[in-house]
Amino acid sequence: MTGKINILLLGATGYIGGSIALRLLDHPHASKFNITALARTPEKWESLRCMGLNSVLGSFADLLLLEGLALEADVVIQVADADNLAAMQAILKGMRRHHTIRGSVPILIHTSGAAVFADLGAGGNFTEVHIYDDLRPDLIAEIPATQPHRRVDMELVEADSEGFVKTYIVLPGVAYGLPSGRLVEKGIQNSHSIAIPSLVRASLVRKRGGMVGMGNNVWPNVNVDDLADLYILLLNTIIVRPEYAAHGRDGFYFAENGEHTMYQVGKAICEGMNVMGVHSELEPSAFTQEDLENYFGGSDFLGSNCRCRGSRSRLLGWKPVKTTRDMLASVMPEVEETFLIQHMFLSHSHPDT
Ligand SMILES: NC(=O)c1ccc[n+]([C@@H]2O[C@H](COP(=O)([O-])OP(=O)(O)OC[C@H]3O[C@@H](n4cnc5c(N)ncnc54)[C@H](OP(=O)(O)O)[C@@H]3O)[C@@H](O)[C@H]2O)c1
Structure with missing residues (x-):
């Protein structure tokens, strides 16, 4: 990518998204980023603006707004809602228009969750032996749409296969730890996980x-700072060495340690x-x-x-x-x-x- 990179960050005031926002603001190449963030209240809109982000007031219910923001973005980082299919479809619509109008293929880094693997109904009574690995996309592809987060993940993989967008899906385990930094200190970022x-x-x-x-x-568990580092590493790799970052059907990145x-x-x-x-x-x-x-x-x-x-x-x-x-x-x-x-x-x- 040449010139300034337009990044749309969705979920910048969140537990994970706030830690990503901080890393984007402090990135060694931050001057090359033009970062836009969505805020749901005027107070958060103002706080994000004061942090140096282009802040836009709105929510995932504003599908036309999402489509328009996605149209302008070279990179969308989605850390707000793993399950909002209508919102993701609006974002993909905007990214498709971006591709049609500009000819480039925009990037979508989406947050799903390790719950796609959950054996619902285990009732805490046993330890499952099967372990998924993100280097086995063939096994991930078999996971049914009825599993948590899965419907949206499948929509993204399908969009990637059409060629107008490159999708990268991060699946965190249980994220933990109290994040630190100026977004927490100023009360902008939610500092508690789920x-x-x-x-x-x-x-x-x-x-x-x-x-x-x-x-x-x-x-599985992952510390929130380690998790935020993964998003930045993924972004850096996509920008500098895209051939090293698998996308689409292969582009699943599990976050656990x-x-x-x-x-x-x-x-x-x-x-x-x-x-x-x-x-x-x-x-x-x-x-x-x-x-x-x-x-x-x-x-x-x-x-x-x-x-x-x-x-x-x-x-x-x-x-x-x-x-x-x-x-x-x-x-x-x-x-x-x-x-x-x-x-x-x-x-x-x-x-x-
Ligand atoms: N935390 C974990 O352990 C974990 C693990 C795996 C997957 N995930 C997934 O990662 C995502 C983020 O999790 P998180 O823990 O960071 O959650 P969080 O702290 O609740 O943050 C969510 C962020 O998204 C924004 N948001 C939520 N709904 C929105 C909507 N309808 N329109 C616009 N913005 C909206 C929130 O804005 P406000 O500030 O206005 O609320 C906030 O900025 C979720 O989809 C979650 O399922 C989380």
């Missing part, structure tokens, strides 16, 4: 660490709660059906297995440094912060207590 914080919140309310079934199910059982997370939460002075048994207990209804919308998704290896990601040169040990150590600060937030909320709701 899976572990939801378990911590439920555990604090039920006053004991929990798990689905026996907690024998296994998931270790695995954990749900029991291990439940145990770490119990220990964190005790350190915080919130009494908990030291062993996690199985969520009851009522717990699942109360905290997880009735779903036992967190009892599924999901096993995968990011061999292709590592072939690119990705060197994640944080391991499962770091993931388990990250639970304590997560418990601490969530406890303080819940405590503040309760003392505000009951000023006399």
Whole structure:
């Protein structure tokens, strides 16, 4: 690519997207980037603008806006919603027009998730033995559209095969860790992930660490900084040495650097709660059906297995440094912060207590 590269970042205020935004702003070739970010509120729009991004107010519900933004972009980095098919179709429509009008083939780096491999219904009772590898696109291609995130992933692979766009799909395992940097410091970036914080919140309310079934199910994990580094490495490779970055049917990049059982997370939460002075048994207990209804919308998704290896990601040169040990150590600060937030909320709701 020559000249300035127009990058459209979708999800810049998010947990993963904020860490990517920071790396784009601090990139050694940042002066060659023209970065546009979508913001859902006027406050976030203003904050992103002050950070030096071209910020646009809107959401994935504005399909015409998405199409127009995608039309202008050489690179779209999507880190907002893995499952919004209508939004992705609007983005692809814009990218198709970009190709028709300019003749170049734009780049789409999309965030899916390792949940595509989840064996829903495992109920936490066993450890799955099959491990997916991102160097086996033939096996990925067999995954049915009914799996989480899969419908959108398949749409992207199909679009890539038509030749008007190159698609690269990142599939993170359980992302963890409290991100740092000026987007967090200024309160722009969400600093909490999804899976572990939801378990911590439920555990604090039920006053004991929990798990689905026996907690024998296994998931991969990835630190948020390592994960954000993968996106930048992928982007750099696509720009400088595109032949080294597979795309389309082969362009799946798993992000993981270790695995954990749900029991291990439940145990770490119990220990964190005790350190915080919130009494908990030291062993996690199985969520009851009522717990699942109360905290997880009735779903036992967190009892599924999901096993995968990011061999292709590592072939690119990705060197994640944080391991499962770091993931388990990250639970304590997560418990601490969530406890303080819940405590503040309760003392505000009951000023006399
Ligand atoms: N965190 C993980 O462990 C993990 C693992 C695998 C896959 N993923 C996937 O990665 C994606 C990002 O995850 P995350 O943890 O970074 O989530 P997050 O912190 O909730 O960030 C989502 C970002 O997307 C924006 N967004 C959400 N819905 C939008 C909409 N309808 N229109 C416009 N912007 C919208 C949010 O804006 P606001 O600031 O306005 O909310 C925010 O900037 C999700 O699709 C998630 O499923 C996450």
